[in-house]
Amino acid sequence: MISDITIGQFMPGKSFIHKMDPRMKIIVMSAMIVFVFLAKNLMSMGLMTGFVFLSMLLTRVSPRMYFKGLKAIWFLVLFTAVLNMLYLRGDHVLFQWRFLTVTEEGLWQSGFIAMRLVLIIIISAMLTYTTSPTDLTAAIERLLSPLKLFRVPVHELAMMMTIALRFIPTLLEETEKIMNAQKARGADLESGGMLKRAKALIPILIPLFISAFRRAFELATAMDCRCYTGGKGRTRLNVLRYKFRDVFAFLLVAGLCAGIIYLNTLAPALVR
Amino acid sequence: MDNINKPSEPTEPSALEVQISAQDVYFQYDSTDGTPPKEVLHGISMEIRKGEFVALLGHNGSGKSTMAKHMNAILLPSGGKVYVGGMNTADDDLLTDIRRTVGMVFQNPDNQLVATIVEEDVAFGPENLGIPSPEIRQLVDDALKAVGMYEYRRHAPHKLSGGQKQRVAIAGIIAMRPKCIVFDEPTAMLDPRGRQEVMETIDKLKNELGITVVLITHYMDEAARADRVIVIDDGKLLIEGTPREVFSQIALLREHHLDVPQATELAQYLRSMGYDIPEDVLTPEECARAIWAAKTSGQ
Numbered sequence: 400m401i402s403d404i405t406i407g408q409f410m411p412g413k414s415f416i417h418k419m420d421p422r423m424k425i426i427v428m429s430a431m432i433v434f435v436f437l438a439k440n441l442m443s444m445g446l447m448t449g450f451v452f453l454s455m456l457l458t459r460v461s462p463r464m465y466f467k468g469l470k471a472i473w474f475l476v477l478f479t480a481v482l483n484m485l486y487l488r489g490d491h492v493l494f495q496w497r498f499l500t501v502t503e504e505g506l507w508q509s510g511f512i513a514m515r516l517v518l519i520i521i522i523s524a525m526l527t528y529t530t531s532p533t534d535l536t537a538a539i540e541r542l543l544s545p546l547k548l549f550r551v552p553v554h555e556l557a558m559m560m561t562i563a564l565r566f567i568p569t570l571l572e573e574t575e576k577i578m579n580a581q582k583a584r585g586a587d588l589e590s591g592g593m594l595k596r597a598k599a600l601i602p603i604l605i606p607l608f609i610s611a612f613r614r615a616f617e618l619a620t621a622m623d624c625r626c627y628t629g630g631k632g633r634t635r636l637n638v639l640r641y642k643f644r645d646v647f648a649f650l651l652v653a654g655l656c657a658g659i660i661y662l663n664t665l666a667p668a669l670v671r
Numbered sequence: 672m673d674n675i676n677k678p679s680e681p682t683e684p685s686a687l688e689v690q691i692s693a694q695d696v697y698f699q700y701d702s703t704d705g706t707p708p709k710e711v712l713h714g715i716s717m718e719i720r721k722g723e724f725v726a727l728l729g730h731n732g733s734g735k736s737t738m739a740k741h742m743n744a745i746l747l748p749s750g751g752k753v754y755v756g757g758m759n760t761a762d763d764d765l766l767t768d769i770r771r772t773v774g775m776v777f778q779n780p781d782n783q784l785v786a787t788i789v790e791e792d793v794a795f796g797p798e799n800l801g802i803p804s805p806e807i808r809q810l811v812d813d814a815l816k817a818v819g820m821y822e823y824r825r826h827a828p829h830k831l832s833g834g835q836k837q838r839v840a841i842a843g844i845i846a847m848r849p850k851c852i853v854f855d856e857p858t859a860m861l862d863p864r865g866r867q868e869v870m871e872t873i874d875k876l877k878n879e880l881g882i883t884v885v886l887i888t889h890y891m892d893e894a895a896r897a898d899r900v901i902v903i904d905d906g907k908l909l910i911e912g913t914p915r916e917v918f919s920q921i922a923l924l925r926e927h928h929l930d931v932p933q934a935t936e937l938a939q940y941l942r943s944m945g946y947d948i949p950e951d952v953l954t955p956e957e958c959a960r961a962i963w964a965a966k967t968s969g970q
Contacts, residue, residue, distance in 0.1 A: 531788075569781050572829075620777070621775075633799060
């Protein structure tokens with residue numbers, strides 16, 4: 400089934416995780432992200448890492464894809480780790496050179512921080528790789544619906560997200576067309592310094608904005624014609640329903656969280 | 672505008688047979704820059720009957736699109752009245768019923784699709800109407816099958832061709848089960864193939880689903896397929912009648928900067944050259960037959 404929509408890098412599949420209810424995915428993955436921060440010794444971190452890698456394999460998405468996701472923020476991970484290593488002053492000094500001091504505690508700290516970042520990225524990649532943007536928006540709308548009590552326009556926000564997702568490819572295509580049209584008339588977009596290039600973007604952005612507003616106006620009329628009056632009294636084609644596998648996933652992650660809390664008590668914390 | 676919020680009076684003589692009735696409609700666009708408001712419609716009246724296929728013709732700026740937008744209360748007349756199945760379009764309480772009865776398909780398919788997956792887009796209208804989920808599924812499947820896009824139900828709209836996108840847009844309207852669909856130049860942005868796909872779909876809606884069709888176009892060949900043609904010029908009704916009656920008035924149409932179908936034009940030219948060809952030829956086939964007949968009888 401082709402239903403890939405540019406952003407979010409959704410990889411269609413039929414794995415257990417793909418088939419999970421998107422709401423449950425968001426719930427358990429948020430819980431996992433919280434518990435990544437609560438794992439404080441080698442045992443609990445080991446359990447967390449093992450669980451994340453196992454679920455990663457369960458998505459049946461090639462590990463290379465996850466690696467690609469990591470590559471993008473590799474520098475951030477390294478930077479944070481090094482900074483933590485140098486900043487934290489502990490009792491067991493391993494290495495000292497001028498003002499740089501590396502202690503055993505600092506080393507553990509930086510190792511844990513790096514591992515946490517890597518795990519968080521893998522978990523969030525798992526969510527976007529296995530959930531279509533449509534499902535994601537629907538799930539967010541449902542999960543945030545209690546906020547309606549506080550007059551947060553949840554439906555409107557979800558609608559805006561859907562329309563934004565829908566128009567990303569359309570506007571990208573349009574940008575390309577405008578760029579080609581301007582190039583054909585001699586616009587130079589590729590040479591010159593930062594300032595010159597930024598200036599060269601103006602004749603692309605102005606037509607793009609004008610057209611985007613025109614599109615918005617036409618879309619609004621078309622939505623009026625299709626009886627759109629906001630979220631009130633709306634039904635949905637696909638109703639989200641929790642199934643057995645969602646309950647199973649919930650219990651599994653609940654067990655994981657309990658396990659981490661228990662393992663944390665068995666050995667002293669290596670990280671703050 | 673004094674009739675807003677009053678219950679609609681069924682003043683129409685034959686409300687059952689008439690789908691849309693415009694009575695002496697005036698409309699002006701309010702200007703934003705201080706210039707006097709521009710009047711686009713000057714007292715135009717027309718009737719669209721149930722099950723009919725009507726083509727609305729006129730050159731750019733003639734007011735044909737403005738007229739179309741009056742047919743499901745996107746615009747309200749500044750003078751005169753428009754009735755949809757006996758409902759006054761100026762009645763706010765009937766807005767949903769009116770738009771449910773008369774659907775509208777626009778020129779640019781990209782700017783009508785809301786969702787990132789075809790079937791979800793088609794479901795948009797029924798979802799707005801608050802129809803229960805299992806019934807929406809049925810409406811969506813039926814609508815997609817009617818336009819021949821069922822196999823594409825899980826696709827992303829931006830990967831479809833223009834003709835396919837426009838068919839999805841049509842499905843999105845059919846899913847609301849309207850009695851009438853107004854098409855506002857639905858083929859203007861399509862390639863010849865997409866144009867043909869859309870025209871075939873329109874024919875099918877009319878013949879198989881019994882939907883009343885109002886087609887606004889400036890392709891005379893498309894108008895020739897209609898049961899009735901209404902020509903608007905400068906916000907007034909110029910002529911109306913069957914395509915044969917209307918397109919035989921070549922001189923009048925020319926005078927108002929309108930074309931006739933190519934076949935009609937060729938037939939007219941040959942007539943003026945002295946060949947014995949009827950003047951109400953509409954399609955290329957008819958034209959070919961007429962030329963053949965003229966040639967064989969002439970020898």
